[in-house]
Amino acid sequence: FSGSLSLEEKRLFQYIDEHQDEFVQNLAEWVAVESDSIQPQLRGEVTRMMKIAAARLQDLGAKTTLVDIGVQQLPDGQNISLPPVILAKLGEDPLKPTVCFYGHVDVMPAKIEDGWKTRPYILTEIDGNFYGRGTTDNKGPVLAWINALSTYINLNIDLPVNIKFLIEGMEESGSNGLEELIQKEKDCFFSNVDYIVISDNLWLTTKKPALTYGTRGNACFSVEVSGGEKDLHSGGVGGIINEPMSDLIALLDSLVNSSGCILIPGIYDDVIPLTEEEMKQYEQIEFDLQEYKANIGVKKILYDTKEEIFSHLWRLPSLSIHGIEGAFYEPGIKTVIPSRVTGKFSIRQVPHMDLSKVEHQVKEYLENVFSKRKSPNKLMVSMQMGAMPWVANIDDPQYEAAKKAIKRVFNQDPDMIRDGSTIPIARMFQDITEKSVLMFPLGAADDGEHSQKEKISRSNYINGTKVFASFLLEISKLHKELQKASNLKTVT
Numbered sequence: 001f002s003g004s005l006s007l008e009e010k011r012l013f014q015y016i017d018e019h020q021d022e023f024v025q026n027l028a029e030w031v032a033v034e035s036d037s038i039q040p041q042l043r044g045e046v047t048r049m050m051k052i053a054a055a056r057l058q059d060l061g062a063k064t065t066l067v068d069i070g071v072q073q074l075p076d077g078q079n080i081s082l083p084p085v086i087l088a089k090l091g092e093d094p095l096k097p098t099v100c101f102y103g104h105v106d107v108m109p110a111k112i113e114d115g116w117k118t119r120p121y122i123l124t125e126i127d128g129n130f131y132g133r134g135t136t137d138n139k140g141p142v143l144a145w146i147n148a149l150s151t152y153i154n155l156n157i158d159l160p161v162n163i164k165f166l167i168e169g170m171e172e173s174g175s176n177g178l179e180e181l182i183q184k185e186k187d188c189f190f191s192n193v194d195y196i197v198i199s200d201n202l203w204l205t206t207k208k209p210a211l212t213y214g215t216r217g218n219a220c221f222s223v224e225v226s227g228g229e230k231d232l233h234s235g236g237v238g239g240i241i242n243e244p245m246s247d248l249i250a251l252l253d254s255l256v257n258s259s260g261c262i263l264i265p266g267i268y269d270d271v272i273p274l275t276e277e278e279m280k281q282y283e284q285i286e287f288d289l290q291e292y293k294a295n296i297g298v299k300k301i302l303y304d305t306k307e308e309i310f311s312h313l314w315r316l317p318s319l320s321i322h323g324i325e326g327a328f329y330e331p332g333i334k335t336v337i338p339s340r341v342t343g344k345f346s347i348r349q350v351p352h353m354d355l356s357k358v359e360h361q362v363k364e365y366l367e368n369v370f371s372k373r374k375s376p377n378k379l380m381v382s383m384q385m386g387a388m389p390w391v392a393n394i395d396d397p398q399y400e401a402a403k404k405a406i407k408r409v410f411n412q413d414p415d416m417i418r419d420g421s422t423i424p425i426a427r428m429f430q431d432i433t434e435k436s437v438l439m440f441p442l443g444a445a446d447d448g449e450h451s452q453k454e455k456i457s458r459s460n461y462i463n464g465t466k467v468f469a470s471f472l473l474e475i476s477k478l479h480k481e482l483q484k485a486s487n488l489k490t491v492t
């Protein structure tokens with residue numbers, strides 16, 4: 001640890017060390033819930049996960065509400081219930097700042113046959129890492145906040161802040177229904193919130209903590225090509241019809257080239273150029289390309305310099321193709337011509353791209369590519385979800401409080417980074433509540449969020465709990481200083 005710890009911090013950190021196996025057991029219980037928000041048939045499990053998380057907060061004495069946010073219409077037209085959102089609060093002392101923590105307890109799909117070495121929903125510790133779906137994205141960080149709170153409570157140390165929680169179960173699906181809830185609650189639940197903290201990203205390395213000041217948005221598309229009313233024998237009919245799958249592959253192949261450049265006309269028009277200030281941020285980051293490639297498990301990256309890599313990861317759009325529905329995907333070759341196939345892809349959004357303009361550009365381009373094929377098949381392109389990018393003001397004082405907390409636990413200053421992934425709520429918070437948002441990642445670069453080897457290290461989980469405990473003390477101190485300064489200004 002850096003510098004002399006206060007007596008409170010010594011007690012807090014000692015308690016966290018001594019009770020870490022309890023915290024691990026909590027994580028194992030949460031990971032065991034297959035709270036996958038992508039597959040509708042698992043929606044009941046997501047709802048069950050919300051109730052488990054709500055009960056955990058209630059056990060801490062938080063006033064907790066599970067808010068019904070309505071239904072989700074699926075692509076096939078059927079409606080299913082959205083999992084309720086947790087709004088919770090602990091403490092209402094007008095002399096203390098109010099910190100609202102956001103997290104999500106839904107996860108991406110995971111099947112052992114995807115190539116997992118361990119059972120995805122059974123927390124497995126190997127060499128100091130906890131493997132399992134949701135360990136780093138985002139159940140581990142949510143529990144780290146809760147563990148930090150429970151430490152204050154169990155040690156009878158007065159909480160230095162009022163705490164609020166917003167925990168959702170649809171983040172991986174694009175946070176359906178959340179914007180309406182924030183609109184509705186902006187002058188109620190959020191009215192007295194001073195700071196918002198999100199811990200749903202990763203560091204840039206495995207050793208150096210980071211604070212995140214930007215994320216990309218995302219626009220998810222489906223492109224459906226349909227032919228006759230049934231699948232056909234590829235021997236009996238193959239060679240005399242326009243095959244939907246051939247059309248779809250041509251459409252998907254027309255989207256992006258082998259250098260990752262998006263081929264949709266106009267897609268880069270509104271991207272803001274790299275600024276001097278942004279370039280200075282990049283220059284301050286130590287970056288080891290070989291280590292980074294090893295952390296993400298790839299042999300080659302399209303760019304060689306950190307400036308190019310950061311630019312293409314953080315401030316330029318990217319297009320990824322995710323899969324095809326409607327065609328046989330199990331092992332073995334089913335010799336049919338699928339009658340209806342749906343490709344899925346997404347385009348990461350950056351400032352100042354406009355979602356409705358991107359939607360129009362994508363549809364117009366694909367219709368144009370399709371028309372050149374003179375195929376009688378039917379094309380349907382739709383944008384399934386759209387989330388905006390978010391960029392913070394890096395001089396926002398709560399980043400200072402976070403840096404101090406990191407320094408005390410990790411004895412080093414954090415990297416100031418952006419992230420290429422998306423947290424839909426970040427921009428919603430910024431635009432609707434106008435509150436400052438701090439992104440406080442806890443996971444390491446090799447945690448493999450969304451992958452077959454998702455994990456969080458014991459060290460990051462437990463030290464993350466300490467950092468959050470320390471942050472509450474630091475933000476309380478900072479808030480008092482800011483209040484004193486503003487009172488002084490008012491008087492003079």
Ligand SMILES: C[C@H](N)C(=O)N[C@@H](Cc1c[nH]cn1)C(=O)O
Pocket residue numbers: 137138171172173174200201218220346387421422423424449
């Ligand atoms: C960063 C966060 N842990 C995450 O994984 N977010 C998802 C959200 C999303 C985007 N499109 C659909 N869901 C992500 O960035 O993929």
Ligand SMILES: [Zn+2]
Pocket residue numbers: 108137172449450
């Ligand atoms: Zn995720």
Ligand SMILES: [Zn+2]
Pocket residue numbers: 104137138171200
């Ligand atoms: Zn996440």
